[in-house]
Amino acid sequence: xxxxxxxxxxxxxxxxxxxxxxxxxxxxxxxxxxxxxxxxxxxxxxxxxxxxxxxxxxxxxxxxxxxxxxxxxxxxxxxxxxxxxxxxxxxxxxxxxxxxxxxxxxxxxxxxxxxxxxxxxxxxxxxxxxxxxxxxxxxxxxxxxxxxxxxxxxxxxxxxxxxxxxxxxxxxxxxxxxxxxxxxxxxxxxxxxxxxxxxxxxxxxxxxxxxxxxxxxxxxxxxxxxxxxxxxxxxxxxxxxxxxxxxxxxxxxxxxxxxxxxxxxxxxxxxxxxxxxxxxxxxxxxxxxxxxxxxxxxxxxxxxxxxxxxxxxxxxxxxxxxxxxxxxxxxxxxxxxxxxxxxxx
Amino acid sequence: xxxxxxxxxxxxxxxxxxxxxxxxxxxxxxxxxxxxxxxxxxxxxxxxxxxxxxxxxxxxxxxxxxxxxxxxxxxxxxxxxxxxxxxxxxxxxxxxxxxxxxxxxxxxxxxxxxxxxxxxxxxxxxxxxxxxxxxxxxxxxxxxxxxxxxxxxxxxxxxxxxxxxxxxxxxxxxxxxxxxxxxxxxxxxxxxxxxxxxxxxxxxxxxxxxxxxxxxxxxxxxxxxxxxxxxxxxxxxxxxxx
Numbered sequence: 001x002x003x004x005x006x007x008x009x010x011x012x013x014x015x016x017x018x019x020x021x022x023x024x025x026x027x028x029x030x031x032x033x034x035x036x037x038x039x040x041x042x043x044x045x046x047x048x049x050x051x052x053x054x055x056x057x058x059x060x061x062x063x064x065x066x067x068x069x070x071x072x073x074x075x076x077x078x079x080x081x082x083x084x085x086x087x088x089x090x091x092x093x094x095x096x097x098x099x100x101x102x103x104x105x106x107x108x109x110x111x112x113x114x115x116x117x118x119x120x121x122x123x124x125x126x127x128x129x130x131x132x133x134x135x136x137x138x139x140x141x142x143x144x145x146x147x148x149x150x151x152x153x154x155x156x157x158x159x160x161x162x163x164x165x166x167x168x169x170x171x172x173x174x175x176x177x178x179x180x181x182x183x184x185x186x187x188x189x190x191x192x193x194x195x196x197x198x199x200x201x202x203x204x205x206x207x208x209x210x211x212x213x214x215x216x217x218x219x220x221x222x223x224x225x226x227x228x229x230x231x232x233x234x235x236x237x238x239x240x241x242x243x244x245x246x247x248x249x250x251x252x253x254x255x256x257x258x259x260x261x262x263x264x265x266x267x268x269x270x271x272x273x274x275x276x277x278x279x280x281x282x283x284x285x286x287x288x289x290x291x292x293x294x295x296x297x298x299x300x301x302x303x304x305x306x307x308x309x310x311x312x313x314x315x316x317x318x319x320x321x322x323x324x325x326x327x328x329x330x331x332x333x334x335x336x337x338x339x340x341x342x343x344x345x
Numbered sequence: 346x347x348x349x350x351x352x353x354x355x356x357x358x359x360x361x362x363x364x365x366x367x368x369x370x371x372x373x374x375x376x377x378x379x380x381x382x383x384x385x386x387x388x389x390x391x392x393x394x395x396x397x398x399x400x401x402x403x404x405x406x407x408x409x410x411x412x413x414x415x416x417x418x419x420x421x422x423x424x425x426x427x428x429x430x431x432x433x434x435x436x437x438x439x440x441x442x443x444x445x446x447x448x449x450x451x452x453x454x455x456x457x458x459x460x461x462x463x464x465x466x467x468x469x470x471x472x473x474x475x476x477x478x479x480x481x482x483x484x485x486x487x488x489x490x491x492x493x494x495x496x497x498x499x500x501x502x503x504x505x506x507x508x509x510x511x512x513x514x515x516x517x518x519x520x521x522x523x524x525x526x527x528x529x530x531x532x533x534x535x536x537x538x539x540x541x542x543x544x545x546x547x548x549x550x551x552x553x554x555x556x557x558x559x560x561x562x563x564x565x566x567x568x569x570x571x572x573x574x575x576x577x578x579x580x581x582x583x584x585x586x587x
Contacts, residue, residue, distance in 0.1 A: 199447075308419060
């Protein structure tokens with residue numbers, strides 16, 4: 001593993017000296033203390049983010065490589081490597097072409113988006129960058145704010161390959177679009193989404209999933225509102241999520257664990273409150289509420305900017321569920337504390 | 346007879362001083378543009394601790410369009426597109442565009458004392474405010490008009506503004522910005538006035554949010570160009586992901 005790491009860094013370093021490639025990125029360290037029923041445990045994740053990019057008037061190259069180092073008995077490996085993105089985007093007169101490992105996104109970005117390829121969430125960082133897929137994307141703009149996007153992601157044979165598209169636009173302060181996506185063999189969805197505001201922010205997404213035989217069908221959707229007070233200093237948002245296929249009984253879904261997994265119950269409520277005291281200090285509260293077993297995970301955090309590009313975050317997590325419920329102490333511990341130091345380079 | 350001639354000569358100066366409306370129109374003529382391109386450095390100062398943001402800004406009056414690309418290392422590649430009251434932000438890490446709700450435009454841009462509305466707006470005073478000349482005064486040796494503006498439409502950020510306007514250059518050099526309740530929200534100064542294509546324009550702005558203590562945001566403009574040909578394609582969703 002260390003050999004692969006060293007080799008990767010060496011290759012990138014050599015490529016840097018031969019091309020006009022910019023290097024940026026960051027480094028962050030998460031130290032986590034977890035109070036479990038058996039006592040306290042500690043683990044640490046160090047993430048190095050290396051972004052290689054080159055931009056010209058007509059095309060750009062972008063690669064995002066993450067190198068992780070782990071410490072702690074709960075960690076399965078010592079090191080890992082993940083190429084989150086590596087794509088070339090060419091802007092021609094007849095559209096924009098993207099090829100490589102890229103983020104294929106439809107709909108409204110957010111915690112619950114029925115159109116996401118990988119819906120897994122990282123509870124330690126809800127805005128963590130989603131991993132891309134190997135794909136070819138073509139996008140054509142019909143006007144300043146409207147257009148269509150088509151993509152294909154090859155996967156062992158045509159019938160297994162992903163293919164999809166979206167037509168999107170803007171009307172009366174609202175962005176909206178329709179989506180068709182075949183994620184893989186016999187896995188299809190069609191849907192619509194809107195996002196805009198009438199004094200309060202509104203976002204609604206709906207997807208209808210079906211297989212090739214139209215036998216396994218189900219709906220998935222979310223609806224959210226947001227509003228800010230005190231000139232934007234206090235931001236609040238509430239989102240309801242529905243998954244027709246989701247479990248209705250506690251026993252039917254796995255308790256939430258440490259792996260990044262998507263929620264599996266039928267109904268959820270997600271709340272977010274962000275108070276920006278000033279440009280250096282902000283407080284945030286995130287909470288997920290399972291409407292089937294009424295368990296919840298509550299995550300207050302405080303972020304302080306030490307200097308340009310250097311942030312310190314302290315995050316707590318508490319669960320309210322009993323054993324067997326989704327957000328329960330036996331799965332997530334009685335409480336957790338995360339201290340994050342992050343530098344952007 | 347001589348007295349008549351003398352009086353006639355003085356008439357323009359005595360009988361026709363500029364009205365508040367005329368002063369405001371002259372200020373508008375300096376500050377409202379068809380197109381604009383500038384580099385900006387924003388320094389956010391809080392209790393002596395400083396954050397610096399750098400950006401390239403494009404503006405187009407028709408359609409009330411703005412496009413901003415951040416160039417400082419921490420925010421490099423983050424882009425804003427504002428069209429009328431709608432705002433989209435592109436995050437390079439996620440390679441995704443997010444539409445921001447309209448109520449968020451009142452928020453401080455990148456955490457500064459300057460809101461998105463303050464920064465990304467070129468509204469003329471005349472069409473949105475009624476004006477009243479309070480008098481004349483002197484600020485650091487500069488003769489100024491003292492003008493009070495009161496909103497006559499609802500879609501303005503500040504209900505009332507008090508401007509001290511440089512009489513020679515017709516640029517507001519001090520601005521007090523009030524809420525409808527009469528509360529002073531922000532104090533702004535505009536200095537380092539330069540001439541661009543025959544118009545006077547301030548290149549250094551400071552804003553102090555009166556609800557915060559020891560907080561100051563300074564914006565320094567450079568490479569300013571007005572009324573230059575700008576492609577419509579700058580102000581598009583496509584350009585955010587470029």
